[in-house]
Amino acid sequence: MTELSFPGQRPTALRILDSNVSPLPLLQGRVLVHENTRFIPRMRHSIDDDLGGIVVTGDTADERAFQLRTEVGFSGPLLIDSAPYKTHTATVDEPFLLPRDDMFADVETSLSFQKARGASAALTPTGYVEPENAKALKAVWHAAQRIERGDVIVSLPIDATWLKDSHIRQLIAVCTQIKQPKALILAGQFDPLEGAKEMPANLRRLMSEVEHMALLRSDLAALDAMAYGASFAGIGSDSSLRHSVAPGERALVASGGGAQYPKVLLPNLMCFKGAVGLANKYANTPPPVCYCDECDGQALDRFDKPDGLTRQESEDHNVLVWGGWASEMAAHAADADRQGWWRDKCAMAVEQYALENQRLGVSSRAGFQAPAPLKAWASLPAGTR
Numbered sequence: 001m002t003e004l005s006f007p008g009q010r011p012t013a014l015r016i017l018d019s020n021v022s023p024l025p026l027l028q029g030r031v032l033v034h035e036n037t038r039f040i041p042r043m044r045h046s047i048d049d050d051l052g053g054i055v056v057t058g059d060t061a062d063e064r065a066f067q068l069r070t071e072v073g074f075s076g077p078l079l080i081d082s083a084p085y086k087t088h089t090a091t092v093d094e095p096f097l098l099p100r101d102d103m104f105a106d107v108e109t110s111l112s113f114q115k116a117r118g119a120s121a122a123l124t125p126t127g128y129v130e131p132e133n134a135k136a137l138k139a140v141w142h143a144a145q146r147i148e149r150g151d152v153i154v155s156l157p158i159d160a161t162w163l164k165d166s167h168i169r170q171l172i173a174v175c176t177q178i179k180q181p182k183a184l185i186l187a188g189q190f191d192p193l194e195g196a197k198e199m200p201a202n203l204r205r206l207m208s209e210v211e212h213m214a215l216l217r218s219d220l221a222a223l224d225a226m227a228y229g230a231s232f233a234g235i236g237s238d239s240s241l242r243h244s245v246a247p248g249e250r251a252l253v254a255s256g257g258g259a260q261y262p263k264v265l266l267p268n269l270m271c272f273k274g275a276v277g278l279a280n281k282y283a284n285t286p287p288p289v290c291y292c293d294e295c296d297g298q299a300l301d302r303f304d305k306p307d308g309l310t311r312q313e314s315e316d317h318n319v320l321v322w323g324g325w326a327s328e329m330a331a332h333a334a335d336a337d338r339q340g341w342w343r344d345k346c347a348m349a350v351e352q353y354a355l356e357n358q359r360l361g362v363s364s365r366a367g368f369q370a371p372a373p374l375k376a377w378a379s380l381p382a383g384t385r
């Protein structure tokens with residue numbers, strides 16, 4: 001973890017920022033794909049040059065980042081999320097996880113290491129911030145204050161309960177104090193925003209009221225954040241990367257254990273659905289088709305296989321679909337236009353549920369049900385910035 005030079009081989013990308021350069025202009029307006037390195041020996045064609053980028057995570061994230069820069073020649077925005085929040089809980093004394101094998105290692109070592117491996121900017125190695133542990137949250141702020149370099153994003157992997165009415169003011173207050181760009185990562189089982197009904201509104205409030213916020217490792221909440229003032233965001237390529245869980249917990253899946261099948265983003269319903277459930281639902285009804293570059297008119301019930309190629313195709317479909325929405329959103333320059341467009345889009349999707357259930361000949365209880373956050377984005381008043 002301490003080796004910072006790479007004799008004979010250096011990442012050549014132009015987009016590795018000098019340590020005194022803020023990452024905001026580079027990342028502003030982008031929605032990045034959060035990828036687990038164990039799955040990607042290749043570059044996705046689905047990533048948009050102007051509005052996209054990559055966050056690599058997983059055990060070999062730094063190796064994969066270096067490979068993307070040196071072998072693949074990727075020159076777009078790239079972050080390395082070593083996910084210390086999966087094993088380390090932030091404490092007053094140790095808000096950041098530092099390498100245990102080097103007694104001289106400090107946060108500077110961790111930041112420089114990411115840059116040397118090809119990251120555009122460096123993420124602080126922040127631990128998971130437990131529910132109600134305001135002292136740990138403040139310790140992250142104080143530790144961030146001591147960082148003097150400019151190429152840093154303060155990672156804030158917080159328990160999603162911080163978005164409850166009881167804690168949102170405190171969260172906003174601390175985030176306001178942190179002067180660097182801040183990347184929120186929500187920890188909680190399933191969709192963390194379903195933990196309490198006020199969470200989507202409070203997340204939106206945080207993105208609106210605090211400067212230079214980002215939402216990483218997320219789902220379509222990333223787009224709501226972008227409509228309401230986030231500087232940048234990131235969406236996970238698979239469901240485990242669309243949220244996090246507390247250290248020591250395993251991400252629970254609705255289907256239980258066993259082979260993991262893709263989750264498919266349904267464009268008309270604006271939600272991710274398990275591929276096996278989709279194949280069953282559409283066994284006797286013509287399935288929805290998609291015209292993204294990956295699908296080219298094919299049906300969306302075709303991903304019910306656990307092999308790598310099917311997973312890649314389904315993920316590329318997902319990235320192309322939400323990437324298209326991110327581009328449409330970016331075309332609405334003014335806040336009010338963008339927010340109105342997003343609210344109408346979500347409202348239209350919510351209305352599609354009854355129609356699709358009727359087409360399937362099932363009741364709303366047995367059929368598709370709109371996720372609570374989608375309903376919130378469709379109904380919360382626009383223009384609250």
Ligand SMILES: [Zn+2]
Pocket residue numbers: 290291292293294295296317318320321
């Ligand atoms: Zn598609």
